[in-house]
Amino acid sequence: MGERALQGVSAAPGITFGRAVVLDRANSRASGPVREADREVEAERARGALRLAATDLEGIAADLRRAGRGDEADIVETGVLMAMDPELAARVETLTLETGREAADALREAAEEMALELSLLPDPTLALRADDVRSVGRRAAAHLQGAARRISEGVLIAVSLGPADVAELAPTVRGIALSGGGVTAHAAIVARSLGLPMVVGAGAGLLEIEEGEEVVVDGDRGLVVRKPEPERAALARDDAHRRRTARETAIARRLEPAETQDGRRIRVLANASTVAELEEASRQGAEGIGLMRTELLFLEAPRWPSREEQVKVLRPVLARMFGQTATVRLFDFGGDKTPPFLRGISARGIEVLLNAPAEMRTHLAAVVEAGSGADLRLLVPMVTKPDDVRAVRAMLDTVLEGHGMPKVGAMIETPEAAEGAVDIAKLCDFLSIGTNDLTQLVLGLDRERSRKAPVMDPRVLSLIARTVRAGRRAQIPVDVCGEAASDASSLPVMVGLGVDELSVAAARVGQVRQWIRDLSFESSRRESERLLEQAGHASR
Template sequence: METKSDNILKGIAAAPGIAIAKAFIYEKEKESINDDAIVNVDEALQNLDIALAQSKKELRKIFSLAVDKLGEKRAAIFDAQIMILDDPILISTIQNRISKEKKIPEYVVEDEISKYTRIMNASNEPYMKERSHDIEDIKNRIIRNLKKKKLKSRITNDVVVVTSNLSPSDTVLFARANVKGYLTDFGGLTSHAAILARSLNIPAVVGLHEATNKIKDGELVIIDGYYGQVIINPDEKQIASYQKKIEKLTEHDEELNKIKELPAQTLDGKEVKLLANLDVSSEMDFIVHNNAQGIGLVRTEQLFEEHEEFPDEEKQYQIYKNIAEQIYPNMVIIRTFDIGGDKVLPVDLHEPNPMLGWRGIRLLLDSPDLFKVQIKAI
């Protein structure tokens, strides 16, 4: 976390937008799990079946809500979670362990599913690490239902939710309360919660690390989802400044909404293509929503900002494929890495005066391995 002053936190801009509202600290109850022995195996297996059925029922309800708010494509996240609950290998493994070890279902579920989250967290791929939170959410849901506890997610309307980590289901359920924003200690641009927040047009800043420690429940906060900035207990000057920004953004959006369905053409009737620039993947929802006729420039060097390490050919391919699928059948122009100079390098390359020309295509031609990987991916 980077701190610019006593009341400003800096994180990752995960979903664009600005909001001024009171903070709601959301702390998930941590279930204590012991390895108690069971007396009746059949009863334990029956309890597991009931908990799995209840978990699927909850997820189907969330899926239905997500379809209404986001459409089937985004709601598929929850369909995938339901499929995990139907996974015959996972479920039979849990059932067999309960029968063999004679341990309570809560312990076996915790232990077995945690194996998967540990593997995913050990990955060097940020995407895999983010998916571990989804698996954790499924595990906690089953355990809560085994303990016959109700889901507690009631919050006051019009607040900024502050939490350590946000699950996809939290993101959708809280949206019903007209939340103004999301702040999390952990998470990244590729998390399902961040993707859903962008689709819901709810500002989000993630990866703040100490938001839950620095922000108190009920404190006024300003969330800037464009720059990944959070202001705690803003003064009058800061509030006035951001209120003006909100007004300008609202006016700008209203003007765009009036004209975005109109054909892009000159006064004498000649049609032109109105294409978007793409700097980071989080802008895709905005581009699609506003009917861009394609993407005129994908600044691929921004990939460095979204990944802990330089993406290999397969990862680049998946990123480009995702962009192309979302904008199809419109065109996409992908620019090769414009790196060097004042921009971060993916490899250990040094040049005495980088601003004088050893950058962009010149640098790539001198780094054929780097260049070939990107060309193959494209």
């Protein structure tokens, strides 16, 4: 049998290779009932295991604080509260005393019951704690079974994990693949912060992987590859080593500007929607946020989120951006990012918001409030015409409530927007080119293939060049925030075309800054002109 790829969702970037360490596969096998005379003893064993789990979590949080990772410590400490939750203890006691479950089984079952209830809550932030509760139950049960964390180096395969699991296992595991989970779950946030490649939502087929089986986790493309071919495994090993070395160099050189050898300065910003991503990007020298995806925490919401719910999610990140560039993309719902309350829509991006003016007003007010103090830039998604930007500006005037007017920019990710970039730019303070969707729409590719797409295809490259020229004519900065911004082959061409900013994943910031330092702008400009001339387009 050759290699087999399982498609999931990218939760933390990076590519790694190792042997599978399968966590908790046998948990579903329950034992027989405990004799009534022994049930009180079993209940006390369960209570003691919860106390040990809480002690574990306190220790992990303390280690994170000593390492300067206070935000991750805060996340882990929520597990301490869960382990000490009277409701969890009561459910465990009911299962042990009334139904005769063994302590370890009772702990896992009670945690699973609470997790299922949490996952159904309308508040998406609370719903995401379901995996955290499961993690507490699994940890407590492991103490009873003498299975405290002794996981050898490899790729961790599991149904779900909590943030403490990730923080504790990061020094030994090379990557993580989950059959369930979400990109905004606490475990994924911690994985991104610690630079651990992670794929979630890979489906039940992931759990067919055998202990010790060779696996590649591609956190860039959301793939898990079973029994990879030797060439793929070698590339993954090389990539992991290169990333480790690049990160160490990036941190050491974070205060040096990203400037080509002949003096062209490029701002490198981060795609960051969480505190963990922002902290990692800052360590590597990011000069601000180039893309904050506001829709991520609300993809499972049963209704439009309130202003208070949105501010609660946005403020922890934006409060750290005082005086710094913070580019917040307005809700980009639709397509593969459609929450339950919008199922069946055909619209995407700004069109969805324009069809719901009251909700759009609430959204704008929340972003402006949460971003107070930052150099706030609002990015309008899936723009197709100048009126899209004009409508956002008009509504902004009604929600400022004493706050300063943020900058407004258009996401140029449709052929229509690129063709009309000159007129759109007249209404904007900046432009941001989304190369993934632009490539997908121009070449007719699916979303996965567009991530690896030939952005230098003449049809795509000419539209990017047109957008850059429109920005230059309007005297506003132009940013690239798609895959092309952090791809070694396309980055020099983007720089040569004259883009001013590149926005990349937090873990890629340092590498991209170094690539820029290694470039000659003049050579890159000549190469981009050559490619455009081959396509039958002038570069100016």
